[in-house]
Amino acid sequence: MAAPLPFRTARRLVLEHVAAAQVPPPAEIVELTSADQRVLAQDVYADRDYPTLDRTARDGFAVRSADLPGRLRVIGEVRAGARFTRAVGPGECVEIMTGAPIPDGADSVVMVEHVRRDGDWIEYESAVPAGQFINERGSEATHDALLLRAGTRIGYAEVAMLAAVGCARVSVFRKPSVAIIATGDELVEPGEPAEAHQIRNSNAYSVAAQVARAGGIPVILPVARDRLGATRALIEEGLTYDLLLLSGGVSAGKYDVVELALAALRADVVFDRVAIQPGQPLVFGRVRARFFFGLPGNPASTLVTFELFAKAALEMLGGEPARDILFTQARLTQPYKHRGGLTRFLPALVTGDADLTPIQWTGSSDIAALTRANAFMVVDADRMEWAVGDWMPVLLK
Ligand code: AMP
Ligand code: MG
Secondary structure (H helix, E strand, O other): OOOOEOHHHHHHHHHHHHHHHOOOOOEEEEEHHHOOOOEEOOOEEOOOOEOOOOEEOOOEEEEOHHHOOEEEEEEEEEOOOOOOOOOOOOOEEEEEOOOOEOOOOOOEEEEHHHOEEEOOEEEEOOOOOOOOOEEOOOOOEOOOOEEEOOOOEOOHHHHHHHHHOOOOEEEEEOOOEEEEEEEOOOEEOOOOOOOOOOEEOOHHHHHHHHHHHOOOEEEEOOOEOOOHHHHHHHHHHHOOOOEEEEEOOOOOOOOOOHHHHHHHOOOEEEEOOEOEEOOOOOEEEEEOOEEEEEEOOOHHHHHHHHHHHHHHHHHHHOOOOOOOOOOEEEEEOOOEEOOOOOEEEEEEEEEOOOEEEEOOOOOOOOHHHHHHOOEEEEEOOOOOEEOOOOEEEEEEO
16 A cells, blocks of 8 residues: 555645646536526627726715815716716716716716715815716726636626626536445435434535535435445446545455545546545556545545545536635634644634634544534644644634
């Protein structure tokens, strides 16, 4: 068995292998109302200048800056959606509402709160610079500018952008299908009665939730019992999907047959051990042009290794570019020590102003502890001790 790879090395290998094999997935058209969280399959350009005209960013009066300070006559009003057809001459101004176009002749806006109004006259007591409170035509984007690139995951800001440029329908990549196979003689399904020596299959369901969040279509296949033939047959079925995720059966136990079944199918194994906790026996590779992950079976190992490795592969199969994993930083509320050598991803609670508190747990089978956490603290393999107040990277859950 090869030495376990450092976390960063293993992650880089996943990104490199998937990137090298990446072909853009087929595209489909969806309505804008169904576009959130999908991945753009088209570039999106500005269909006109944004803003299309010089517009006011405040309610107030459109003025000629050279006239101020001074007393100005209000010659009319312009509101959002309307246009003022006359020009503003010396000593004149136009009442204006947020979003309305600046009338010809005016070059600045004063806020309604800052003027004294007396019938058709206003008075303003200081000088104003030209351009004040004006969003200039084309200042946000010019006609034909590239606004969104293919491969961008659509979020609510992107939905706003698509709507603003008139994309009522949009081309997105088809979601990759993901086969999920849990392994183990001890497993029973959540809807079935479980005897004391049996364990409910939680991994298939947590992984399915993670797959759906990462933009894939999860398909839970039947549980593979711990026999070579049965496991191999299910893997064959799993290879008809875009990605194959297995849970369990990758440790060194007598009944851990997943790696044997993969070897029988002549899989290319890129790595089968990573120096992390939980999740050390993680397997990644390729069989017949399909990538697979053998996620270690303990529930925490399964969901952590999905987040750290399989998620990125799935995102790329869905048309997104490779990207770095994003850790934030939080400050320990208690000292922390470990033996080093492994990068640990431990359940933790981030509260208030980035305070980080590890959660007591019995180890990687402790699902209850995972539900009390909102993050995993990322414990550096090359450092052994941290004091109260030290910053530590954190992967938010
Ligand atoms: P394994 O990697 O197959 O040795 O499994 C490690 C531990 O995780 C064992 O205690 C298993 O019972 C447990 N486990 C394996 N698969 C699942 C699953 N699908 N759901 C919940 N626990 C599991
Ligand atoms: Mg097992």
